[in-house]
Amino acid sequence: MDNKERQERKEACPLKHVAFIMDGNGRWAKKRGMPREFGHKHGAEVFDKIMRYCYEVGIGAATFYVFSTENWKRPKKEVDAIMRLLSQYLDDCKRQIKDYNARFIFLGDKAIFTEKIRKKMYEVEEMSKDNEYIVNLALNYGGRDEIAYAANKLIAEGKTNITEEDISRCVYTCESPDVDMIVRTGGDLRISNFLLWQSAYAELYFTDKLWPDFTTDDVDAVVENFKQRKRRFGGV
Helix, strand or coil: CCHHHHHHHHHHCCCCEEEEECCCHHHHHHHCCCCHHHHHHHHHHHHHHHHHHHHHCCCCEEEEEEEECCHHHCCHHHHHHHHHHHHHHHHHHHHHHHHHCEEEEEECCHHHCCHHHHHHHHHHHHHCCCCCEEEEEEEEECHHHHHHHHHHHHHHCCCCCCCHHHHHHHCCCCCCCCCCEEEECCCCCCCCCCCCCCCCCCEEEECCCCHHHCCHHHHHHHHHHHHHCCCCCCCC
16 A cells, blocks of 8 residues: 555545554453463454554554553452563564554553663654654553643742643543444443543443454454544533
């Protein structure tokens, strides 16, 4: 697909920003009699495929809930496995950054990660900063924490009267438009402290499919479903 065709797809695609809650890796592995880490490995492979496909269909920004502030409570073995996958993926990004054509932005408090992982995050962000397609990866992320972060940033600027526009420019996703649709796999009907500010008028899409079973056909279904929604943004 050449650049002209990609631009035409982008202009035709009604979804400008889609966000994924990638749920079900552990259950997917358990159904196969495997440890949860096995599910996370396959989930990471699906993430890479879906991330690339969103760009192909013309979506301008995609956000993925990779690791929440609450996920640190999981067993150490599982957390360690996720951190290894993250480190490996960051290495892959550095090697393949031109192929991705994505601008990677890491959302959340990076301070808790090892210096080695933080360094890789900053390198990937710097290497991809001129790319157009935005990929937000939410790591050590919580929606309430993000709003508090934005408010504290504004206080540090000396703001005494904070507007909605002020908060929108200080949240982690300030480079992206507000979320059009949140997609959650795994069957649960909640948003789990994800993009609370940005999704005020987002459409919600829930599927029983576990994340490792999610496919590009499912992305097509999401786009078609969104086309059928009538968005009123609080109006009649």
